[in-house]
Amino acid sequence: xxxxxxxxxxxxxxxxxxxxxxxxxxxxxxxxxxxxxxxxxxxxxxxxxxxxxxxxxxxxxxxxxxxxxxxxxxxxxxxxxxxxxxxxxxxxxxxxxxxxxxxxxxxxxxxxxxxxxxxxxxxxxxxxxx
Numbered sequence: 001x002x003x004x005x006x007x008x009x010x011x012x013x014x015x016x017x018x019x020x021x022x023x024x025x026x027x028x029x030x031x032x033x034x035x036x037x038x039x040x041x042x043x044x045x046x047x048x049x050x051x052x053x054x055x056x057x058x059x060x061x062x063x064x065x066x067x068x069x070x071x072x073x074x075x076x077x078x079x080x081x082x083x084x085x086x087x088x089x090x091x092x093x094x095x096x097x098x099x100x101x102x103x104x105x106x107x108x109x110x111x112x113x114x115x116x117x118x119x120x121x122x123x124x125x126x127x128x129x130x
Contacts, residue, residue, distance in 0.1 A: 001071065001127070003102075014091070015105035019071040021127035026063040030076065030121040031055035045082045045119045046089035052122045053097040060126055066100040069126040074122040075107040083107065083120070107128065 005011065033048025034040045036058070042048060057067055077083040083090075092120035113121050 012102075014094075015073075015102050017104065019104050021071050021073070023127045023129040025068070026060060026065050026124075026126040026128060028056055028059045028124040028126070030074075030123040031059070032115055032118040032121050034118075040117045043117060043119070045079075046086040046093060048119045049090050049122075050093040051099070052120055053093060054059065054090055056090075056122060056124050057097060060124070063126075063128065065126045065128045068101045069101070069128050070098070070103045070124050071127050072125040073105045074104065074123045076110045076113065076123075077107060078110060078112060078119055080107075080109040083109075 002020040003016045004020060006017065009017065031052045032055075033042070033051040034055075035051065036055070040048075041051070043095065056070075060066060075083075113119075
């Protein structure tokens with residue numbers, strides 16, 4: 001995996017500008033903040049991020065992939081102010097679950113998610129070396 005940082009660009013915080021990788025690709029559908037049985041345990045944004053990340057890791061494990069294989073994440077949030085206000089708690093959960101691995105990321109505010117209680121949805125692409 002090669003992290004792409006054009007010369008002279010400021011280093012991004014918490015993500016990479018780009019990633020080049022080769023191997024078996026794993027695509028994880030958008031994970032939201034409910035458990036494996038489809039039950040929400042909190043409406044708190046940071047708590048839902050934590051659960052969504054745990055869900056991502058659980059799906060990756062089914063492909064013998066780990067968080068360090070993630071090359072791209074897309075975060076869909078229903079309220080960017082809520083997202084920004086939770087940066088600290090999100091960072092703690094991210095480092096605990098994903099580690100100090102910062103793939104290419106995009107965050108987008110959306111009008112809503114299919115599940116009304118969902119505050120965030122995270123989809124992932126991972127590449128596992130052959």
